[in-house]
Amino acid sequence: MSSTTKDATIQDYILNSIPAKSPTVKYEVVAQNNTDFIVRRTTLKTQRELVILISQGIFYVKDTKQQSIEPVTLALLKSFLRYLKDDLPLNQVLWMPILNNESADYIDRIISNDILVDMCRHNVIAGLENPERYIVYWQQNKKLFERVVSLFPTITDAGENKYKNSIPVIFELDKRYGYNEAIYLAERITKTGLTYCTFTGTYHPANLNATGFISLLENPTFNLNLRRFIDYILFDLYGQGYADIYTGFWNEYKDYLMMQLQFYGKIKEKYPEHFKTEHDIMTLKINQVKAIQECKNFEARAKEIEDLAYKKGDYCIVIPTHPEDLAEEGVSLNHCVKGYISRVAEGECHILFLRKAKTPERSLVTLQLSGNCIVQAQGYNRRSITPQERQFLIKWAAEKNIMLHA
Numbered sequence: 216m217s218s219t220t221k222d223a224t225i226q227d228y229i230l231n232s233i234p235a236k237s238p239t240v241k242y243e244v245v246a247q248n249n250t251d252f253i254v255r256r257t258t259l260k261t262q263r264e265l266v267i268l269i270s271q272g273i274f275y276v277k278d279t280k281q282q283s284i285e286p287v288t289l290a291l292l293k294s295f296l297r298y299l300k301d302d303l304p305l306n307q308v309l310w311m312p313i314l315n316n317e318s319a320d321y322i323d324r325i326i327s328n329d330i331l332v333d334m335c336r337h338n339v340i341a342g343l344e345n346p347e348r349y350i351v352y353w354q355q356n357k358k359l360f361e362r363v364v365s366l367f368p369t370i371t372d373a374g375e376n377k378y379k380n381s382i383p384v385i386f387e388l389d390k391r392y393g394y395n396e397a398i399y400l401a402e403r404i405t406k407t408g409l410t411y412c413t414f415t416g417t418y419h420p421a422n423l424n425a426t427g428f429i430s431l432l433e434n435p436t437f438n439l440n441l442r443r444f445i446d447y448i449l450f451d452l453y454g455q456g457y458a459d460i461y462t463g464f465w466n467e468y469k470d471y472l473m474m475q476l477q478f479y480g481k482i483k484e485k486y487p488e489h490f491k492t493e494h495d496i497m498t499l500k501i502n503q504v505k506a507i508q509e510c511k512n513f514e515a516r517a518k519e520i521e522d523l524a525y526k527k528g529d530y531c532i533v534i535p536t537h538p539e540d541l542a543e544e545g546v547s548l549n550h551c552v553k554g555y556i557s558r559v560a561e562g563e564c565h566i567l568f569l570r571k572a573k574t575p576e577r578s579l580v581t582l583q584l585s586g587n588c589i590v591q592a593q594g595y596n597r598r599s600i601t602p603q604e605r606q607f608l609i610k611w612a613a614e615k616n617i618m619l620h621a
Contacts, residue, residue, distance in 0.1 A: 240298040247307045250335055254303065254314060255279075256295060265295050267322065269310070269335045274326045287326065292319035309341040330354065339364045352386045359389055363401050377404055377412040384414040387429055392441060400445050407449035411459040427465050437472050439485060447486040455490060467494055474501050478539055496546055503542035513538050513559065520565050520584065523615055530607040531575055532582075533568040541566060547578035548595045555583065564590075569604060580604060584617070592621035 245253040250269040255262065262279045267287070274287040276295055285291060296316045303314040310325065311318070321344075325331045330350050331340065339353070339361055340346040353360050363385060367378040381404050389397035404412070414428040428448070432439050448460060457464075471490070474497040475482045487493040517536045525532040535541050541559075544566075545551060558564045569580035569592070580600055583591035589612065592600045600608070600621070612619045 242299050242303055244303065244305065247305050249307055249309050249338055252305050252308050252311070252314075256298075263295065265292075267311075267326065269326075269332055272332060287323075289319060289323040292322055295319075309338045310335045312341075337361060342369060349382075352382060355386055356389055356394070359386065359394055359397055362398060366401050366405055368405075377407070377409055380411075380413045384428055388441075391429075391433075396441055399442060403445055403449050408453045409449060409458065409460060411461075412449070413460060413462055427462070431465065431469060431472075436476070437482065437485070443486060451486060451488075452490060455488070470494070471497055474498065477501060478504065478542075500539075500542045500546050503545055504538055513541075516559060516562070516565065520567070523567060523584075523617075525611050525615070526572055527610065528607065529572055530604065531570050531572045532611055533570050533575055535566060535568060540568075544568060544578050544581055548581060548593070550581065550593060550597055569600075569608065582608075582621070587616070588618040589621050 239259055241257045243255050243257075245255050245264060247253070248270075251271075252267055254265045256265070264277045264279060265287075266273065266275050266277060268274065276285045276287060276291055277283070278285075296314070296319055299314065299316045301315070305311055305314055311322065324347070325335060328347070328350075330353065331346055334340045334346065334349070334353055337357070340349070343349065349360070363382065369376070369378060381400065385397045385401050388400055428444075431437060432441060432444060452460065468490075471487075471494045472482055472485065475484070478497065478500055484493065514536055517534055521534055523532060524534050535544070541555070555564065555566055559566060563585065565584040567582040567584055568578065569582055570577065571579055578595075580592055580594045582589050589608065592604075592608065594600065594604075608619055608621075611617075
């Protein structure tokens with residue numbers, strides 16, 4: 216025989232899971248300065264202190280009730296900090312301004328590396344999530360590294376910025392040219408209006424970009440002046456409208472110099488006032504030369520009329536002797552050279568230049584000679600010749616037995 220108690224229900228016997236309460240833990244800063252800190256953790260039963268003395272190279276956890284000391288390990292750090300869920304400010308500690316339950320790995324990395332400990336003592340790794348990458352620079356020149364850190368508003372690892380990107384190049388300059396030149400770059404970076412500038416695209420000097428700042432500077436063919444080159448990049452280009460310098464710029468700059476060598480046989484301008492425009496003009500000239508090169512006998516054709524060269528008063532007649540001369544003329548005066556190429560090649564006409572006597576290297580008027588007659592004479596943008604230019608051409612034509620129908 217069975218019976219049921221009316222006052223009891225099944226629900227009364229279901230065991231509800233009761234979450235375990237976190238122990239009452241209090242964290243407080245006992246002492247701190249720019250390199251060292253001591254943090255106390257107090258529970259109902261224990262009181263322990265984390266002692267990190269960078270200045271002395273001493274790191275341990277002390278049980279104040281048991282009066283025992285344990286050397287700091289990663290496991291011990293994680294155990295000590297595991298209940299520190301809110302940030303604990305360490306306002307005076309430059310390398311560790313905030314302590315929380317995720318700080319154990321970073322602290323262990325620092326105190327396990329004698330070089331990083333030394334860097335902390337000199338207060339040069341504030342804000343660095345990956346200070347290990349800067350060890351190579353610290354070992355190379357401590358004085359320079361301290362100076363760079365004092366100059367730069369930040370060398371934080373977060374994102375990309377002109378300060379962080381410049382560090383490999385600064386220390387490469389130190390190795391190759393000395394401290395003063397390295398500091399010159401660092402100081403100028405703090406004054407440029409550029410918001411972003413990449414010199415190499417990499418941190419480590421062993422991997423400097425083959426087309427970057429250093430390789431251009433080291434190229435004996437280009438013979439760049441270090442300080443002038445620095446100022447051109449950081450100030451001249453900013454004044455030309457560049458807000459940022461990306462990796463691609465170095466290829467463009469190298470192309471610009473190489474095109475001059477190809478076209479002129481030398482570099483006429485290393486620091487142009489309008490870089491992008493001058494780069495595009497050089498590209499146009501090179502393309503014009505490629506087209507003109509179909510005139511295989513250009514120099515031989517030029518010799519046929521070399522006796523027409525002339526100089527008198529304010530003007531002179533110049534005979535172009537190379538295809539590059541014709542390309543230069545076309546670009547400078549904004550007319551199409553290609554229209555003359557086939558005629559010159561086939562012997563239908565010759566091209567001559569009217570120039571100022573004082574500046575015979577500067578384009579002024581292009582002349583087309585067909586047979587024994589000047590049939591075209593055009594200046595910039597196909598302008599007509601001036602009365603003064605016409606008077607000169609009349610005298611020249613008379614002396615050379617040439618008709619002038621332009």
